[in-house]
Structure formats: structure tokens, C-alpha cells
Amino acid sequence: MQSHSIYIHIPFCQHRCNYCDFNTYAGLEKLIPAYVQALQREIFLIANTMEEKLPVHTVFFGGGTPSLLPASALTQILHTLKANFAAQHDAEISLEANPGTLTENYLCELRNMGINRLSLGMQSANPRELKFLERIHDYADVIHAVQWARRAGFDNLSLDLIFGLPEQRTKVWVESLKLALELAPEHFSLYALTLEHGTPLGSWAARGLIPEPDPDLAADMYELATEMLDVAGYQQYEISNWTLASNVERRESPDLACLHNLQYWRNQPYLGLGAGAHGFANGLRTVNVLSPKAYIQRLSTSNVQPATIFPRTPATIEANSIDRDTEMRETMFMGLRLTREGVSDARFLARFGSSMRQIFAQEIQQLLDWELLMWENDTLHLTPRGRLLGNQVFMQFV
Ligand code: SF4
Structure with missing residues (x-):
């Protein structure tokens, strides 16, 4: 049986950043316990539409802010995954974390439960830019997060940065990148800011309250970043992603590319679990119901469950067959x-x-x-x- 990846969506954030169009909500943290139960039920239901345990080689907790979940909740989810799927012993298990939500103790708990890849949303080292993006963290939080993660035993760290902000100067972008390089992560994801329709930033730009980002300048910043990362020993493997070519001191594998994302880019199957998650398996592209409340309700045990056919679950609102x-x-x-x-x-x-x-x-x-x-x-x-x-x-x- 072909090995699958599993994406788990955590749709909670402390604050909704003004540029974000992900399916995530601020102020709904009280739903977390019921949401975790619903996730466990979805895992159980999808796994039980199969006769044999499905092999799995990557798990990715994305969001939203997965690091808002208590360690005990993540442990429960992982336990349910391992009980219901044939997870590879060295499966890549990634978690996206907001540097403003972490403590050393929490990172130790994540590492001890088997999470082995951490993706930190740094975005910028510049306080004005972080404020402009309404991020809840500052650069000092990123430094601490990296130090704590290393002490906790993480040997596969990724930093996400954003460039091409309105009125961003190249000098400030280079400075952020230099400070990020000093933290020596194994992996970088660099994204140009896009002003999405329906976000506050998108509507401010549409009303002329802030300038649109300059695409030519963003292209220059991208090229500059490519050169800087190359000089620093990082190899580009995807349009927005770079990895250290090898890091034998910390890890034996010569390639620290994100195996989970490679599954998407290679158009290989993955299950999407949680509110608003997308999946591709058994020739179907699936989409789950967006609202966390509706998701919880659809997976509540008091609901009469419709018969499900892999990879549909009671949370699926769309399943389109791919010819x-x-x-x-x-x-x-x-x-x-x-x-x-x-x-x-x-x-x-x-x-x-x-x-x-x-x-x-x-x-x-x-x-x-x-x-x-x-x-x-x-x-x-x-x-x-x-x-x-x-x-x-x-x-x-x-
Ligand atoms: S922390 Fe990330 S997911 Fe949450 S609102 Fe900000 S950009 Fe969106």
C-alpha cells in the first residue's frame, strides 16, 4: 500500500494577523478540548474506512497556531494517530509554532512526544515590520525559541520569513535575513507578501491607505536572498524553500528538505484532517467544513454517522474526483x-x-x-x- 502523509489543521490563533487569509480564528481557544476530541474521532473514522492500517511517513500540524495546543492534547492526537495508522518508525512529525507562544519546557515536551521538526514563524527581525504585520512576537522571542528548541533536542528547525512588504527597504530585508542566518536553522521558507482579498491589509491597500508592495523590488529581494542563502551553504530545492545541503553534525540524513511538503509537490497522497483541511487520496481531492464549531458538531458522537468511503469523513464537504x-x-x-x-x-x-x-x-x-x-x-x-x-x-x- 502506498505511504500517505497526514496534515492536521489547528484553526486557533491568539490574534489574527492583518495579512492572513488562513482558516484560523482568534478568541475561540475555549473550543480546543472539544476540537481535539473531534480530531481524534476523525482520525479513528478515516482509518477505519480502510481494511488495513495505512502506512504513513509524515505528519504535519499546521494552522493557525498548533503551538497553542497544550502538550497533553498533542500527545493524545499523536497517540490516536499511532494507534490507527502504520506510522513509519522514523516518520517526520512537524509542528508550526509561533515564537510568541513557546517556553523551554513546552518544547521539551514536544520533542519527547516524538515531534522532530519545528517550523517557526519568524517573518522579520525588524520591530516595525513585526508591528506592521501585527505579529505577537519579537525577534528576542525567536532567539529564545531557537535556543530552547536546540536544548530540547530539535535538530531540524525551519524559519519562515516574509519579504516584499509595502515600503520595505532592501537594507531592512537583508538585515532580517542576516539575523535569521545567525540562528543557523536547517531550513528556510521565504514568501513574498501577497495582499489577499478579504484581509485588513488587502482592503487598506484597495482603499489607498497603504501602498501596494512593489513586485520588481520583491523580485530583487528574492534574488538577493537566493544569493545570500547560497553563500551561507543553503541549497534551494523549491521556489520558496531552502535547506542546508548536509548537516552531519546534528543529523545523519544529508537532506533536510521538508518531506511532508515534498509529498504535495510530488502530487502524492495525503489526508487533510481538521477544520478546513484539504486532502488528496484515493483519487479524490477533499475539503473539510471550515468552521471549528461545525467541525466539532459533525464529529460529535451523538451525530448519526453516514457511511464513509476513504478518504471521506463526516467533516468532508467536498470530494472531487481527479481524472x-x-x-x-x-x-x-x-x-x-x-x-x-x-x-x-x-x-x-x-x-x-x-x-x-x-x-x-x-x-x-x-x-x-x-x-x-x-x-x-x-x-x-x-x-x-x-x-x-x-x-x-x-x-x-x-
Ligand atoms: S499567526 Fe499565522 S496563522 Fe495565525 S493569524 Fe497570524 S499569520 Fe495567520
Whole structure:
């Protein structure tokens, strides 16, 4: 049976940042105990639609702010996962954490329960930028979080940073990146700020109260970051992600890429559990009900459960079957995000029984002509220009 990944969504935050369009809520923390119970029930129900225990090699607690959950709640969830799935003994278990929510003791508890990868939302080292983004933490919290995480035994740390803020100066971005590099994480995720419709920041920009970010300046910042990370010994493996090429002192594995996210980019199956979570398994793309209250209600034991077919659960509100053509297109545009790995024609042929050279002959030729893609033996990659204009590439396959 093919190994799956599991994404678990925790839709709670202390404060809702003004740029965020994730499915997350401030002020609903009182729902956490019932939500944790509902999650355990969803895990049990989805696992029991299968005759055999499904092999699992990655688990990702994302949000929201998973680090708002008490350690005892995370332990219960992990326990339920391990009891209901065939989790690989060295499975990657990641948790996203807000540096403003952590203590050393909590991080020790996370490490002791088997969480082995921590992703810290640093965003910036600059106090004015953090205030502008309405983050609840400051740079000192990030330093402490990294020190405590190391003492707790975490050897796979990732830092998330945001660039391309309105009126952000390149000098300030470089300073944040330098301070982040001093913390020596194994992994970086760097994202350009997007002003999402429906967020306060999006509406302030639409009303002219703040300037729109400058896309050319953001592209320069991205290129600068790519150079700085390269010099510091990080290898880019995805448009927004970098990892230390090897870190033999701390961990034997030469590759610290996020295995969970690789599963998405390789268009491989994963279960999405929790309010608003998305999944892709058994040829279906699933979406769960958004509201945490509705989620809890749908999974309450007093509800009469409809029969579920893997990977549907009572929380599923959409399950769209993915035909071969769509799956091939998705495999192309997600795989091309992987800057090192790209999309191999041999693997495509093994998966779909046809060569991508034939299926997408026209699209590929167009992108080669525009110098956005290049061949390396039988593998198609983005060119450096293609990394900057990724959306133009992906649109060809949508
Ligand atoms: S902490 Fe993260 S998930 Fe929560 S509101 Fe801020 S950006 Fe969104």
C-alpha cells in the first residue's frame, strides 16, 4: 500500500494577523478540548474506512497556531494517530509554532512526544515590520525559541520569513535575513507578501491607505536572498524553500528538505484532517467544513454517522474526483516548483503510461521558447528566470 502523509489543521490563533487569509480564528481557544476530541474521532473514522492500517511517513500540524495546543492534547492526537495508522518508525512529525507562544519546557515536551521538526514563524527581525504585520512576537522571542528548541533536542528547525512588504527597504530585508542566518536553522521558507482579498491589509491597500508592495523590488529581494542563502551553504530545492545541503553534525540524513511538503509537490497522497483541511487520496481531492464549531458538531458522537468511503469523513464537504488529465497537469505544475528535482519524464511515464513530451508537447515547447523551462537529461526544470515568473509557467498547465 502506498505511504500517505497526514496534515492536521489547528484553526486557533491568539490574534489574527492583518495579512492572513488562513482558516484560523482568534478568541475561540475555549473550543480546543472539544476540537481535539473531534480530531481524534476523525482520525479513528478515516482509518477505519480502510481494511488495513495505512502506512504513513509524515505528519504535519499546521494552522493557525498548533503551538497553542497544550502538550497533553498533542500527545493524545499523536497517540490516536499511532494507534490507527502504520506510522513509519522514523516518520517526520512537524509542528508550526509561533515564537510568541513557546517556553523551554513546552518544547521539551514536544520533542519527547516524538515531534522532530519545528517550523517557526519568524517573518522579520525588524520591530516595525513585526508591528506592521501585527505579529505577537519579537525577534528576542525567536532567539529564545531557537535556543530552547536546540536544548530540547530539535535538530531540524525551519524559519519562515516574509519579504516584499509595502515600503520595505532592501537594507531592512537583508538585515532580517542576516539575523535569521545567525540562528543557523536547517531550513528556510521565504514568501513574498501577497495582499489577499478579504484581509485588513488587502482592503487598506484597495482603499489607498497603504501602498501596494512593489513586485520588481520583491523580485530583487528574492534574488538577493537566493544569493545570500547560497553563500551561507543553503541549497534551494523549491521556489520558496531552502535547506542546508548536509548537516552531519546534528543529523545523519544529508537532506533536510521538508518531506511532508515534498509529498504535495510530488502530487502524492495525503489526508487533510481538521477544520478546513484539504486532502488528496484515493483519487479524490477533499475539503473539510471550515468552521471549528461545525467541525466539532459533525464529529460529535451523538451525530448519526453516514457511511464513509476513504478518504471521506463526516467533516468532508467536498470530494472531487481527479481524472487522469487533471492529475497529469497537477503533477506538472506542482513538480516544477521543485527547483532541484524538477519533473522527470521517466517518472511521469512510469506513473501515467505516457511521456510528458507527447502529452504536453505544445506547452513545454512554448515555455522552452520563453526560456522559462530547460531540459536536463530527461528532467524538466525551471530556469532562473522561470523561478521569478513561476505563475506564467504553472498557468500553462492549469
Ligand atoms: S499567526 Fe499565522 S496563522 Fe495565525 S493569524 Fe497570524 S499569520 Fe495567520
